Amino acid sequence: MAFYHTRSNSLPSRPHPLTSQINEHFSRLNASQATSSSSSSICHKLCCLQDLHDCVDKLILLPLTQKSLAQEQNEKWVDNVLDGSLGVLDVCSMARDALLQTKECAQELQSIMRRRRGNEIGFSGEIQTYSTSRKVVKKTIHKALRDLKDMGNKSSLSPFNKDHEAVAIVSMLKEVEAVTLIVLESLLTLISGGSKAQSKLSGWSLVSKLMHPKRIACEAEEAEVNEFEKLDSALHSLIYKKTSKSDNTVPVENVQHQLKEFDLCIQELEEGLESLYRRLIKTRVSLLNTFVN
Template sequence: MVGVFRRSLSFPNKPNTGRPFPPPSKPRISHHTRSISLPCRSHPLISHINHEISQLKSWSSFSAGFSCTSAWISDGLSLLKDVHETLSDILHLPQSQESLRKRPIFFENLLEDLLRFVDAYGIFQTSILSLREHNSAAQVALRKRDDAKISYYLKSRQNIARDIARLTSSIREPKTKQEYCCHVGGVGSYADAELASAIGDVIEVTVSVSVALFDGVYFPLRQARTTPFVGFLKRSEKKERKDEGIEEMKKVDEKSLVGLRKKKDEEVKNLMKRMAELENSMCEIECGSEKVFRSLINTRVSLLNALTH
């Protein structure tokens, strides 16, 4: 991050009075007068991360009125990974490390928020891997029309939904964003405020992408007649969001998997096709979330290095 520079302006030592031009034999003598400090151009990494954050916000706003698909979720995860990789590079800058060390509360809150993100994505990775394993077993049961194993699969989905529902609650209120509001209003250089603003925005978009991911997987998995799993949503939100979720996962719901022995061959064939699409979408989501998980760890390691150097 580039520091703040002061501009220099040259003024003539003696003003011209009564003459249109100064005598050629006496060259003008000038001296430098420093002007008031003005913010300098942002460091390229700050400008770059602000652009990436803007892209993520556009990605988030694009969801209004459109279906949530695994491809859309994967795009958001890819953009989030890029944001955290850039933040990790910013945290390696000596100016950034010095700025953060001067504000221990902001520093500690950021460490805590990053740890919560890492924990949430670690649990999600375990959950999505378990879901993939159960889904593979369910495809075998579907070919055999084994209602008992399908029933076990549905119960497993509900348990996974319960675990994922808790993740949304754990990351909704980051401390860094709250501290950022106080930090910007305090005394500090333009560069310090710019860094704090960028970090605050990174935390904000991390929450928005993570909530979209967790809710996108959770809503199709929850049992339709059960509301406690929605737990952390208000009553009005439950009604508005009852149909939300990743499209590929919504195609394989509890109702479609019940009573396999009574279904026609064509129905079972179509259901197997949807299960295969679900498998592919989960692989895509697992890959994207794992990359975010690793980038979050790297960001936190960079922050810890800033403390030790």
């Protein structure tokens, strides 16, 4: 998304320890954008977001901040900030639902394969159920990703009055909203089975491919494949690979291995997302209390 900032340059001008802390969190998140799009990387970004929102919540509760934001002339900006925080909560909630739906289907498939001891053919129906659920999740995510572009376009606003303190605070809140949406976008892309590495590879020009065929092949091999892609691929191999019963043992074992890794991945993502969701609610309550009072 195009609205990411290197760090917040619009924090309140009056010195306060929270100012430097928030800038540090912005810098950490900016640095993490250059890393991989693996589940572990996204979990790290979710933790960074939690720390950022903790600091933001403390900043909102400062008497000076509340006084600046409570001015009547700031009403339009206040409404925009509140709408933005609600939009971020909706995206986060949708990501939680997508994770939960995928997790439940994967666990059901894993349970069935355990009962059959992984050595029988005939998982087509169960795999088809999982695949159907994944298609529904992916469709919902793709729509959400399109909506995120519109939300990103609304994330920056022009200064509204001469109250520099209020301008700085509201601009910072919009930057926090923007970076939170970016991390959630990465998470949704991960859940859908996509990856930034794939999009980068697909973007190479024909000339580059012709001039550097070995380089392209090497980067294609090194392109990171996340846990969602691995499981989808393993299930595809199991259901469509036409082999004998004895030869089918390897794909089944591969699926069982991927399911175990997938379960650990989902659990880690769920914990990070749930913690972030709680902090988003806390920040929104602080904003509502500030603006209403």
